[in-house]
Amino acid sequence: MxxxxxxxxxxxxxxxxxxxxxxxxLIALAVLGxxxxxxxxxxxxxxxxxxAGFGPxxxxxxxxxxxxxxxxxxTAAAIAVPLNLVFGLAAAWxxxxxxxxxxxxxxxxxxxxxxVSPVISGLIYVLLFGAQGWLGPWLAEHDWQVIFAVPxxxxxxxxxxxxxxxxxxxxxxQAQGADEEEAARLLGAGGWQIxxxxxxxxxxxxxxxxxxxxxxxxxxxxxxxxxxxxxxxxLTNTLPLHVEILYNEYNSVAAFACASLLxxxxxxxxxxxxxxxxxxxxxxxxxxx
Amino acid sequence: MSISIHQLAKRFGGFTALDGLSxxxxxxxxxxxLGPSGCGKTTLLRIIAGLEQPDSGTVEFHGEDATARxxxxxxxxxxxxxxxxxxxxxxxxxxxxxxxxxxxxxRPSKAQIRDKVFALLxxxxxxxxxxxxxxxxxxxxxxxxxxxxxxxxxxKVLLLDEPFSALDAKVRKELRxxxxxxxxxxxVTTIFVTHDQDEALEVAxxxxxxxxxxIEQIGTPAQVYDTPASPFVLNFLGHVNxxxxxxxxxxxxxxxxxxxxxxxxxxxxxxxxxxELELNITGQGIPTTLRRARLAGGQAIVxxxxxxxxxxxxxxxxxxxxxxxxxxxxxxxxxxxxxxxxFLGDGI
Numbered sequence: 001m002x003x004x005x006x007x008x009x010x011x012x013x014x015x016x017x018x019x020x021x022x023x024x025x026l027i028a029l030a031v032l033g034x035x036x037x038x039x040x041x042x043x044x045x046x047x048x049x050x051x052a053g054f055g056p057x058x059x060x061x062x063x064x065x066x067x068x069x070x071x072x073x074x075t076a077a078a079i080a081v082p083l084n085l086v087f088g089l090a091a092a093w094x095x096x097x098x099x100x101x102x103x104x105x106x107x108x109x110x111x112x113x114x115x116v117s118p119v120i121s122g123l124i125y126v127l128l129f130g131a132q133g134w135l136g137p138w139l140a141e142h143d144w145q146v147i148f149a150v151p152x153x154x155x156x157x158x159x160x161x162x163x164x165x166x167x168x169x170x171x172x173x174q175a176q177g178a179d180e181e182e183a184a185r186l187l188g189a190g191g192w193q194i195x196x197x198x199x200x201x202x203x204x205x206x207x208x209x210x211x212x213x214x215x216x217x218x219x220x221x222x223x224x225x226x227x228x229x230x231x232x233x234x235l236t237n238t239l240p241l242h243v244e245i246l247y248n249e250y251n252s253v254a255a256f257a258c259a260s261l262l263x264x265x266x267x268x269x270x271x272x273x274x275x276x277x278x279x280x281x282x283x284x285x286x287x288x289x
Numbered sequence: 290m291s292i293s294i295h296q297l298a299k300r301f302g303g304f305t306a307l308d309g310l311s312x313x314x315x316x317x318x319x320x321x322x323l324g325p326s327g328c329g330k331t332t333l334l335r336i337i338a339g340l341e342q343p344d345s346g347t348v349e350f351h352g353e354d355a356t357a358r359x360x361x362x363x364x365x366x367x368x369x370x371x372x373x374x375x376x377x378x379x380x381x382x383x384x385x386x387x388x389x390x391x392x393x394x395x396r397p398s399k400a401q402i403r404d405k406v407f408a409l410l411x412x413x414x415x416x417x418x419x420x421x422x423x424x425x426x427x428x429x430x431x432x433x434x435x436x437x438x439x440x441x442x443x444x445k446v447l448l449l450d451e452p453f454s455a456l457d458a459k460v461r462k463e464l465r466x467x468x469x470x471x472x473x474x475x476x477v478t479t480i481f482v483t484h485d486q487d488e489a490l491e492v493a494x495x496x497x498x499x500x501x502x503x504i505e506q507i508g509t510p511a512q513v514y515d516t517p518a519s520p521f522v523l524n525f526l527g528h529v530n531x532x533x534x535x536x537x538x539x540x541x542x543x544x545x546x547x548x549x550x551x552x553x554x555x556x557x558x559x560x561x562x563x564x565e566l567e568l569n570i571t572g573q574g575i576p577t578t579l580r581r582a583r584l585a586g587g588q589a590i591v592x593x594x595x596x597x598x599x600x601x602x603x604x605x606x607x608x609x610x611x612x613x614x615x616x617x618x619x620x621x622x623x624x625x626x627x628x629x630x631x632f633l634g635d636g637i
Contacts, residue, residue, distance in 0.1 A: 187390065
């Protein structure tokens with residue numbers, strides 16, 4: 001009896017003590033890692049951007065080529081994100097509401113951009129639409145330029161951002177089921193009425209979350225866009241590409257100033273994303289009660 | 290509105306949900322589709338609603354072929370098993386939905402919609418909850434909102450899929466009675482799906498018993514209970530004791546006080562409900578040993594082990610009758626079915 005009591009004490013106390021150290025250790029490691037790899041670089045970006053004071057900082061930002069790059073980044077995102085929204089919604093709808101041949105293939109294809117290196121996807125577009133590419137001669141005939149022009153940048157951005165909305169919506173719509181849509185149909189609602197009044201309100205925060213993620217990726221994309229852009233200043237440079245050029249020219253104040261713009265966009269997106277995630281959680285919790 | 294279905298068949302992959310079903314639902318009746326899970330009853334309900342398409346066969350509404358008609362044009366009210374209330378709308382908006390999606394020409398005015406929704410909410414005793422969201426309601430309240438929402442479009446048919454299964458026992462009982470009363474007031478043709486025989490027996494005018502995509506029996510609750518068409522029906526409508534009689538033994542039926550069937554020597558199965566067994570200590574019937582007896586209120590529930598075979602028999606009898614027998618655990622008791630069901634053939 002006494003022995004078992006001793007045994008119990010040692011069994012229960014030891015993990016407690018080591019558990020605490022484990023906990024403290026892991027938290028410290030996580031905080032250290034975060035600080036070293038995320039917070040420090042972020043601070044460094046702003047510090048380097050402002051090393052010569054606010055004057056050169058703003059000068060670098062309002063410089064026409066920087067503006068053009070920002071405009072192009074926003075344009076690419078403004079085209080790619082809505083298209084993604086429509087595609088993601090359609091794909092999630094098809095996957096969760098219908099049974100059809102090749103459904104699993106579709107789900108796998110949606111994930112393809114996650115698996116393929118962005119540079120490769122850029123190269124594929126060059127291969128397809130470039131001057132020496134399959135469709136190159138035909139495009140040249142019709143005087144359409146895709147590679148080294150805005151359409152190529154939009155295409156590359158689209159490719160890398162395809163999975164975000166669909167990936168977010170498929171599990172959500174699977175969990176919610178189709179009962180409410182069926183109920184609405186039986187009450188006489190048409191397809192558009194069901195979409196606007198039942199489905200979209202049900203999935204709005206999941207959709208918002210996916211859109212925000214895909215927007216963040218669209219504005220930050222470097223690899224795929226770099227291959228198709230051709231780096232023509234003021235014409236086909238997106239903000240990330242512009243940062244690289246400035247940096248290669250040893251213009252570090254301007255490079256970091258533009259990088260800080262991207263960082264601010266990222267922080268803003270992060271805030272929006274958290275808001276959407278919070279709303280998504282609370283709306284889900286509401287369903288379960 | 291009457292509904293009739295003809296030769297309805299539906300398969301899901303290798304699973305046959307409906308196997309050539311034909312059936313009439315007379316206007317104004319409350320019919321229960323009763324059967325074990327997987328028997329096809331929910332599929333049948335969803336085909337009538339237009340939510341599934343049959344592989345073959347037709348559905349007629351009031352004598353008109355409605356098989357190809359879209360769900361939104363069938364004019365059916367449907368209550369889902371888990372209610373399917375619109376989670377982002379208040380109770381009021383849920384009930385009003387069917388009216389607000391009508392084409393502009395048919396849509397009632399705002400004031401008319403308001404009057405109608407409140408009349409319906411009063412009918413289901415929920416007018417005081419109009420501004421709540423579904424997540425703030427109890428199961429029974431959600432159920433009643435779902436019913437009010439379905440009734441708002443004045444359906445000619447009301448379909449309910451396991452309407453009480455998501456509720457706890459006490460609420461279930463109350464709502465059953467209430468649904469029956471509501472049906473008596475409204476007289477709309479109603480079909481409800483259930484796997485609970487008590488529910489079907491208590492609420493329905495007519496019961497359709499289904500098994501493996503086929504109809505086993507159709508009749509009033511009294512008919513299916515008193516004259517079960519098959520061992521399946523008998524088994525499904527409550528606990529029964531089963532006595533196997535092998536070839537040659539059928540003569541023993543005489544000994545049990547049962548009129549022997551035509552082919553006396555063939556195998557047969559005899560069923561008897563627990564309350565339809567007579568217990569005696571004078572040697573008439575099957576010899577058994579008393580295993581256990583429980584007095585539950587006015588009833589005695591008795592467990593008997595057959596002496597000749599390895600089988601337990603359950604019998605229920607009035608408390609006084611049991612006490613008058615004056616038996617204890619281990620006593621020998623003889624059992625005789627007072628109202629036996631004899632089905633000929635082997636292994637039914």
